[in-house]
Structure formats: C-alpha cells, structure tokens
Amino acid sequence: MEHNYTESSVKSLDWKEHIRLRPGMYIGKLGDGSSEDDGIYILFKEVIDNCIDEFAMGFGKKIDIELGDDGTMTVRDYGRGIPLGKLIDCAAKINTGAKYDSKAFKKSVGLNGVGIKAVNALSSDFRIEAFRENETRSIDFTRGEINRQDKKSRKTDEENGTRVTFMPDGELFRRFRFRKRHLEKMLRFYCYLNPGLNIWFNGERFYSKNGLSDLLNEVITESVRYPVVHLIGKDIEIAFTHVDQAGEEYYSFVNGQHTTQGGTHQAAFREAFAKTLREFYNKKLEAVDIRNGIVAAISLKVEEPVFESQTKTKLGSLVMEPEGSSGRNFVNAFVKQKLDNYLHKHPEVSEPLLERIQQAERERKELKGIKKLARERAKKAKIHNRKLRDCRIHLNSKDEKRFETTLFITEGDSASGSITKSRDVGTQGVFSLKGKPLNCFGLTKKVVYENEEFNLVQHALNIEDDLDNLRYNKIVIATDADVDGMHIRLLLITFFLQFFPELIREKHLYILQTPLFRVRNKKETRYCYNEIERREALDKLGAKAEITRFKGLGEISPDEFKYFIGEDIRLDPVTIKTKSSIKEMLKFYMGKNTPERQEFIIENLRVEQDMTEEEPQGNVEAILPEPEQKAIA
Numbered sequence: 001m002e003h004n005y006t007e008s009s010v011k012s013l014d015w016k017e018h019i020r021l022r023p024g025m026y027i028g029k030l031g032d033g034s035s036e037d038d039g040i041y042i043l044f045k046e047v048i049d050n051c052i053d054e055f056a057m058g059f060g061k062k063i064d065i066e067l068g069d070d071g072t073m074t075v076r077d078y079g080r081g082i083p084l085g086k087l088i089d090c091a092a093k094i095n096t097g098a099k100y101d102s103k104a105f106k107k108s109v110g111l112n113g114v115g116i117k118a119v120n121a122l123s124s125d126f127r128i129e130a131f132r133e134n135e136t137r138s139i140d141f142t143r144g145e146i147n148r149q150d151k152k153s154r155k156t157d158e159e160n161g162t163r164v165t166f167m168p169d170g171e172l173f174r175r176f177r178f179r180k181r182h183l184e185k186m187l188r189f190y191c192y193l194n195p196g197l198n199i200w201f202n203g204e205r206f207y208s209k210n211g212l213s214d215l216l217n218e219v220i221t222e223s224v225r226y227p228v229v230h231l232i233g234k235d236i237e238i239a240f241t242h243v244d245q246a247g248e249e250y251y252s253f254v255n256g257q258h259t260t261q262g263g264t265h266q267a268a269f270r271e272a273f274a275k276t277l278r279e280f281y282n283k284k285l286e287a288v289d290i291r292n293g294i295v296a297a298i299s300l301k302v303e304e305p306v307f308e309s310q311t312k313t314k315l316g317s318l319v320m321e322p323e324g325s326s327g328r329n330f331v332n333a334f335v336k337q338k339l340d341n342y343l344h345k346h347p348e349v350s351e352p353l354l355e356r357i358q359q360a361e362r363e364r365k366e367l368k369g370i371k372k373l374a375r376e377r378a379k380k381a382k383i384h385n386r387k388l389r390d391c392r393i394h395l396n397s398k399d400e401k402r403f404e405t406t407l408f409i410t411e412g413d414s415a416s417g418s419i420t421k422s423r424d425v426g427t428q429g430v431f432s433l434k435g436k437p438l439n440c441f442g443l444t445k446k447v448v449y450e451n452e453e454f455n456l457v458q459h460a461l462n463i464e465d466d467l468d469n470l471r472y473n474k475i476v477i478a479t480d481a482d483v484d485g486m487h488i489r490l491l492l493i494t495f496f497l498q499f500f501p502e503l504i505r506e507k508h509l510y511i512l513q514t515p516l517f518r519v520r521n522k523k524e525t526r527y528c529y530n531e532i533e534r535r536e537a538l539d540k541l542g543a544k545a546e547i548t549r550f551k552g553l554g555e556i557s558p559d560e561f562k563y564f565i566g567e568d569i570r571l572d573p574v575t576i577k578t579k580s581s582i583k584e585m586l587k588f589y590m591g592k593n594t595p596e597r598q599e600f601i602i603e604n605l606r607v608e609q610d611m612t613e614e615e616p617q618g619n620v621e622a623i624l625p626e627p628e629q630k631a632i633a
Contacts (some may be wrong), residue, residue, distance in 0.1 A: 016092075016144030019121040023172060026118040032175050035573050036182040037260070037507070040168045043122060044178075045186065046115035047075045047164045052190060052256050054079025055197050060161060065187075065201045067178055071167060072125070078161040082130040084137045084153050091120055091128045091139060092146070116164070120144050122173075123166040131158045143169060188218065193256045193299055212239035212297040215251060220295055221576065226352045231338045236331070238269065238338075240296035242356045246445070247502040248466065251297040260507070268328040269298045272335035277357070279336075280343050280350070285357055288465060292360035300331075363445070370449045388460050389420050391429040394471040396462070401427055407460065407472040408512065408565070409433065410553070411479050411488050419478065421558035423565060429472065431460055436484070437491045440498055441590035448499055457495075467502055475503065476571060478512040480552040493574060494590050504574055513570035514556065518548040527563065529570065 019026055023039065027046075031038025051063045060078035067073055082090050120126045121144040129138040136156040139149040168176055184206075187199050191208040192215040199206040208214045213230040222243040230239045252259045252266040259266070273294075274287035343350040393399045404427040410416040416432035423430065433453065440447050440454070448454045458464060462471045477492050479485035489511065496503050503509055515527035519537035521544070526537040538545060550556055556564070564570075 016117075016121040019118050020143070020172070023118075023122060027122070030173055032173065033177045033179055033182075035571070036179075036185065038173075038176075039122070040173055040176050040178060041182055041186065043119045043166065043168060044073060044075075044183070046119050047073075047166070048186075048190065049256070050116065050162070051075060051077035051079065052194060052197075054161075055194055056256070061196060062198045062200070065199065067180070067183070067202055071176065071178060072165060073167070073178070074163065074165040076161060076163040078159050081132040081160045081162050082128075084130055084132055084135060087128060087130050087137050087139055088146075088149065091116060091126075092141070092144065093117070117144075119164070119166055122169055124169040124171075125165075125167040127163075127165040129163040131156055131161050131163075133160065189215070189251075189253075189258055190256065192297075193253055212237050212251075212299060215239065215297050216241060216295060219249075219251070225293070225356045226349045229339075229342060229346075229349060231334075231342065233334050233338065235301040236334050237299045238296065238335070240273075240294060242293045242353060243295055244293060245501055246292060247500065248291050248293075249295045249502055249505055253297075253299040255301055256299075264328060265298060265300050265331060268331035269296065269335065271328075272332040273339070275332070276336050276339050277353075280340055281354055286361065286364070289357050289360040289364060292364075293356060298331075367445060367449065370446055387432045387434070387456065389416070389430045389432075390460075391424070392426050395473045396469045396471060403473045405429075405472045406474040406476055406565075407431055408476045408478045409457070409492060411435075411485060418553060418556055418558050418561045419565060422562035428565065429460075431457065433488065436488055437495065439491055439590055440495050441586050443498075445499055454495060463500060463503070467506065467508075470503075470508070473508065474510055474571070475508050476510045476512045477574075478514075478553060481514070481516065482552065485552075490590070494586060496574075497576075497586060501576070504576055507573055507575070509574040510571040511574060512565070513572060514550065514553060514564055516550060518550065518560075519545050521545045527560075 023030060027039040027042040028037060029039060031040070033040050048063065048065070051060070054060050054077050055063075057079075059080050062078050064076040065074065116128075120128075120141050123141070124143060126141040126144075127138060128141075129136060134156060135153040136158065137150040137153050140147050170176065183201065187201055187206045188208075191197055191199060191206045192211055195208050195211045197207070210230070211232075213228050216228050216239050220241070220243060222245050225242045225244070228239055228241045231237070248270075250266055250269075252263070252269075254263075254265060270287075270291060273296075274285075274290045277290050278285050343353075391405065393401050393405055395402050395405045406427060407429045408416075408419050408423075409431045410419060411433050412435075416430050419428075420430050437453055438447065438451055440451075448458055460471070461475065462469045475496075477489050479489045493509070496509055513529055515529050517528040517534045517537075519526045519528060519534060519541055521541045524541060526533075526541065528534040528537050534547070538547075553561075
C-alpha cells in the first residue's frame with residue numbers, strides 16, 4: 001500500500017493539542033486515581049509545587065486546599081502572586097515562567113515551564129486567579145481554551161497569592177476519583193521537606209517541625225536499633241536508622257520532588273554511607289551487611305536538577321554549586337564529615353549500629369552454603385523449567401520500554417495458558433505456580449532457598465542480593481477471586497512482606513483485577529468488574545442482554561484476556577499503611593488461628609454486594625481489613 005508523503009503530511013500541533021494527544025510525555029500514565037502515581041495526582045502536584053516554591057523562597061507560610069465532592073480541586077497559596085499582566089502567559093504559553101530566572105526561583109522543581117499548562121490542557125475546567133497588592137485578575141479555561149478572562153484588574157481585599165481550581169477531564173481520566181489517602185501522604189511529605197509550612201486540606205492541618213526525622217518516625221513500622229540520626233547541612237539533609245527487617249528502604253528528594261525511583265543522589269548516599277562506616281570502624285565490612293535493615297531519607301536542593309522524565313521520579317545528572325562539583329562528591333564529603341563526627345560523639349548509636357551490621361554478616365554467612373546449592377538447583381531448573389515464560393525486555397536493561405515490564409504470577413496452568421497466549425511477549429512474562437505456596441510466616445530466609453518454588457520466584461525476579469537488578473517493574477499476582485485464589489494471594493503477599501518488603505514499599509507488587517461479568521447483545525460487549533458496572537451495562541445494553549459470570553481466570557479465553565492485560569489493565573497496588581507493623585500484621589493474619597482472629601473475621605465480614613457498593617474500583621484493603629487500624633492498604 002502506497003502512502004503519499006507530501007507537505008500536507010507534516011502537521012503542527014498547538015501546545016494544548018500536543019499535551020492532550022501525548023499526555024504520557026507530561027504526566028506519565030492516566031489512570032483512575034486508585035494508584036498514587038496516576039495522572040490526576042501529577043496534576044495536583046504540578047499545582048502545589050508552585051506554592052511550595054513560593055514558600056521555599058520565603059513567601060507565604062500557608063497553603064489552603066479544598067477537594068470538592070465532584071472532584072474539583074482548589075489550591076490557594078499566599079506567596080507573591082503571579083504578576084497580573086502575565087497570568088495568561090503562565091497558564092497557557094508553553095515554556096513560559098519565572099523559574100527560568102534563577103534569581104527569582106533558585107532551587108525550584110518546575111524548571112521547564114510546562115506543569116501548569118499541562119494541568120490546564122488536561123482539565124475540563126481550569127481557573128487561575130492572582131492577587132497582588134489589592135488587585136486581582138482571573139481567567140477561565142476549558143481544555144486549554146479560554147472561555148472567559150479579565151481584561152483589566154479589579155480591586156480586592158484578599159491577601160497576595162495565587163488560586164488555581166481545576167477538574168481533571170473525565171474524557172481522559174475515565175471514572176477518576178481522588179483518594180484522600182494518596183493526597184494526605186503527598187501533603188505529609190511536603191511538610192517534612194518544608195518544616196514550618198502549614199497545609200490545610202479540607203480543614204485538616206498538616207505540619208512538621210523536625211523535617212526528615214519526622215518522616216522516618218512516621219514510616220518506620222518495626223522497632224529501631226538506635227534513635228534516628230538526623231544530619232543537616234547547606235542544601236542537604238539526611239536521616240537514617242536501622243531496623244530488624246531485612247532489605248533497604250529509601251526516601252529521596254530533590255528540591256522537594258519525591259524521586260521514587262532514586263537516582264544519582266540516592267546512589268551517592270548508599271556508597272558514601274558504606275565507605276564512611278568501613279573507615280570509622282576500621283573493619284572490612286561488606287556494603288550489603290552495612291545497609292541491610294537501613295531506613296533512610298535524603299533531600300538535596302540544587303539549582304538545575306536534571307531528571308530522566310517530565311514526571312521527575314528519577315534524578316539523572318547532578319551538579320552542585322558554587323564550583324560545579326559533582327553531586328556524588330558533594331554527598332560523599334558531607335556524609336564522611338558529618339556522620340563520622342556524629343558517631344564519635346554518640347556511642348549509643350555507633351555501638352548498636354555495629355551490632356546490627358555484624359548480625360547481618362552472620363546471617364549472610366549462614367545462608368552462604370544454602371545459596372550455593374540453591375543457585376545450582378535454579379540453574380538446572382532454568383534449563384528445564386517451563387513454569388517461567390519470560391519476556392524479551394527487562395527492567396535492568398536500557399530499553400525505553402523497561403518500565404512496562406511485568407511478571408504475572410498465576411495459579412495453575414489454565415490461567416497461565418490464557419495469559420501466555422494473549423500477553424505482550426516483549427514486556428510481559430508469566431510464572432505459573434504448581435499449587436498453594438508454603439505459608440512462610442515465622443520462618444527464616446532459609447526457606448526461600450530450600451523451597452524450590454520460592455527460590456525459583458526469587459531467581460526469576462533476580463532479587464537475591466538487592467533490588468538493583470530487579471528484572472520486572474511490576475510483579476502482578478493473578479489469581480481467581482474465589483476462596484482458594486484469595487488464599488494463594490495472601491500466601492504470596494506474606495512471602496514478599498516477610499522477605500522482600502522493599503518490593504512492596506517501592507511499589508512493585510500488584511493484584512490483577514479481572515472482570516466478574518461479561519454483558520453483551522448483538523451489537524456490543526462490555527466487561528464489568530463489579531456489580532455497579534454490571535448494572536450500568538444492563539442499563540446501556542438492555543435488560544435482555546446476555547450475562548456471563550466468570551468463575552476463574554481459566555474460563556476467560558485468550559482472545560478476551562488481551563483486553564484485560566493491555567492498555568486498560570486494572571491493577572491494585574499492594575502497599576503498607578503508615579504505622580503498620582509487618583510483624584504484628586502477619587502474626588495476626590498468618591499465625592495460629594486464635595479466637596481473636598476468628599472474632600475479628602466474623603465482625604468484619606462483608607458480602608460482595610457491600611464491597612462493590614462502597615469501593616467500585618476494588619482494593620486490597622477490602623481483602624485484608626485492618627486489625628486495630630494496622631493492615632495492608
């Protein structure tokens with residue numbers, strides 16, 4: 001087939017058309033709000049980042065936020081306010097903003113002049129108002145198009161600042177809903193990074209006095225081995241401690257941006273921490289032992305951070321002022337000086353820290369012999385193992401699609417067969433379980449190597465030593481929605497919580513939602529994930545439409561399954577709620593069947609009808625209610 005490539009083939013899109021056509025370039029994925037990295041939260045972040053930048057520059061100590069029942073979001077700061085004559089430029093001209101002027105915004109997150117314009121283009125309604133020296137102007141937009149604006153300034157009694165009100169476009173963010181728990185987590189983090197800032201969200205106050213120290217005291221769920229160490233310098237802040245839980249847990253930030261995927265600053269801290277402790281104790285300590293059990297937060301402020309994408313979740317190159325030294329050297333020098341001095345002055349920290357490192361070393365050496373046998377077994381199994389159907393691209397590669405990589409863990413051959421035939425062989429792998437896995441609660445890590453299935457899962461993910469070479473960005477548990485499927489799901493979550501909690505904390509573990517019903521007539525087919533969607537489909541297709549109830553994944557044909565693991569895939573992230581003790585939670589759910597647990601299950605039992613009415617999108621929290629407010633969300 002011949003295509004004419006002429007002058008008319010070359011098209012030029014205006015700014016809003018380009019953003020709406022390629023939203024992923026600006027906000028990552030769209031989503032419906034069930035996951036904390038969905039697009040609606042990026043829109044909110046782009047708006048509030050401007051308010052935070054004002055506070056960081058010394059203007060405005062309060063931010064007011066209101067979330068309406070209809071999903072309308074209003075954010076008001078009390079900074080200097082956008083210059084009235086430049087209101088339309090800041091809201092609707094790409095690559096326009098004050099942050100190119102380093103004198104006005106020295107250490108800002110939003111440097112590209114894109115963020116607020118993306119919010120405007122991707123909102124069905126967008127209003128921006130500026131207040132400066134008793135004068136105000138406002139402009140109203142619809143999907144980036146002006147529908148009303150003030151030509152002249154009006155008098156006002158309101159304090160200086162800016163107010164932005166927006167409604168995400170329902171045509172793009174289908175069935176979206178802001179989850180308050182995701183918003184509240186974002187606001188707490190903003191306060192930890194900006195001590196002294198008051199944020200009011202629907203009448204509730206968020207505030208921090210001690211910065212990153214407060215952050216760690218909130219997120220740490222297990223008992224600490226020594227008090228949180230908090231080190232502060234010019235443009236850098238670090239806090240850390242060790243817990244008994246295995247693995248490493250980091251919260252890294254650049255100019256207030258939560259770099260959830262780490263980057264050069266996080267890598268520099270990990271390297272500097274191990275090097276400093278080796279020198280302080282004058283011992284040949286392994287880095288893996290030094291960092292095992294660490295929970296740390298690091299925040300940097302730099303003039304021109306280079307992120308790997310517009311969503312700014314990973315820091316690329318890092319140059320520190322004033323001499324342009326590398327960020328790695330800057331972090332290294334700070335940790336070496338401050339941490340070394342601190343440990344000399346605080347034996348109540350240096351002594352239990354060394355004990356924790358030596359404990360990790362003993363545990364590693366105990367596992368050495370078992371690991372060797374397990375590796376040989378895994379190598380042999382890899383040749384003959386037909387349970388893993390791998391994909392071509394992996395997270396630890398340099399392929400541009402590496403963040404799309406997914407491993408589905410299924411129960412039995414029938415479910416894995418449907419997924420295998422309909423998957424994307426480039427980015428989606430399938431691991432089929434033989435049956436119900438072992439309940440590993442209370443067992444040591446030896447079980448990971450001695451149990452063939454667990455060892456093969458670990459080997460497939462490549463997480464034996466750490467997450468640095470994790471092979472898949474998303475690990476998706478795909479089980480039936482019956483009692484057996486729920487049990488397998490719970491056993492797998494227990495395995496990851498017990499031995500690899502950092503996988504969950506870094507948002508790699510998910511539950512696959514699959515449709516419960518298929519509703520169709522001669523013209524149209526709809527797949528429904530809950531009772532509400534089934535009723536909506538019947539209203540649309542007519543009461544005489546054919547309804548099929550799927551009892552298991554194996555019943556769904558590969559031709560249909562491709563719709564559920566493609567662009568419209570629905571995933572529920574498995575997360576650990578703040579202040580939830582993993583040890584206590586697993587003891588409650590996976591320990592002995594105590595009368596207390598029986599009573600709790602009876603009291604919290606909810607029928608499917610109730611669950612679908614209350615939470616249309618589904619949630620892991622519905623599977624595991626909280627004993628005394630401590631559970632998986």
